[in-house]
Amino acid sequence: FPAVPEKKEEDTQFAKKYLESFYDFKEEKSSLFKAKNLNHMADKIREMQSFFGLEVTGELNRKTLDMMKQPRCGIPDVRS
């Protein structure tokens, strides 16, 4: 079944935090940039999927989330 909306939102927030910590993702705070943010986040998801050898879709699917929830080192995988 599709994930219930609040679970989806929770996962999205978790993923944002993960991408900020390890993939140098910076979200534009202003709501004017909502579409731009979504694209930017999709790019960062693609970067993370590529690093871990997952299928590169840019979507926050189950496998990608599971990988994000693995215990890991706190150092970024890519850096500016």
Add this chain to the structure above:
Amino acid sequence: YSTFPYSPKWKKEDVTYRILNYTPDMLQADVEEAIAKAFQLWSSVTPLRFTRVYSGQADIMISFAAGFHGDFYSFDGPGGTLAHAYPPGSGIGGDAHFDEDENWTKFTTYSGYNLFLVAAHELGHSLGLGHSNVFGALMYPIYMAKDTRDYQLHQDDIDGIQALYEPTRTTPSKPPPRPEDCDPHLTFDAITTLRGETLFFKGSYVWRKSPYFSEIEHDTISSFWPSLIGGFDAAYEVDKTDRVLFFKDDQYWAVSGYSIESGFPKPIQSLGFPTSVRKVDAAVHDHNTKKTNFFVGNKYWSFNENTQSMERGYPRKIAADFRGIGHTIDAAFQKNGYFYFFRGSNQYQVDIKKRKLIRTMKSNSWFNC
């Protein structure tokens, strides 16, 4: 593999480290052993040498902390981020932090994280490596529970660290060849009994003579006590307490079998030596009198193991009380009512009670030469 931007690295081969605090999840000796083994992984494939210091600033400061701990990267409670470390540099550069909210373990279990594995990864960062996307490499960012007995670095890790620090040049990945058992010029650093066996130490090696086997076993010291670097000055066993003490420079360690007692090393002054004594040449315990003789230069001290204090009237001259064995000693042990003293490639058998020289032999007479 990857490195940090501009590939920072240590511009020297001798790097120091200091363990600032400990996790309550493990014995201190096990934490020290895990850290020492993690460093050994990297020193075995580079010219780097790691020395532990016990005070002041070290290049790599190792600590356990939870949540916010004074840098910009707070930890996040159990799971998630386990640890982090900084690339080589001054100040926080090189330091490694471990999340105390995790359960740290000596072995790989499913109820915690193997400190050796995580430390080996973090120290890779402390030396300048970034993350690797090679599954199975130590520098892969995700924790992989593995059997760590005889753990080997992945080729990707070796390629990465050797891109920063050229491959092992002067120090071959294995210690210099062990001297021949029957070399007539063989000398020893230290000798002790241990639970009925006799251990002969030289450099990073130990010869192990057991009453149960005719063969002499050859090992490296680190295979018994990974966090002890070789080159002991002296060693002796107090059989009644199943304790062996090792001396190196102005420090000493106590072990019981393979385990190093917590709280060690201690300064040799804590035994009662004056600060003028910077190292012990040899030590031997007389289990009849419960006294231990410490040999320093041409003198010796007597230490009462019961009262844990030096006896009055010492130091005394070795030549005055042990006739015929000369003025200084390299190593000593006691067996079957005799002291065996070693100087250079000679060995002197002395009757303990009469302090009388019985005979002189070659130092390696115990090796069935």
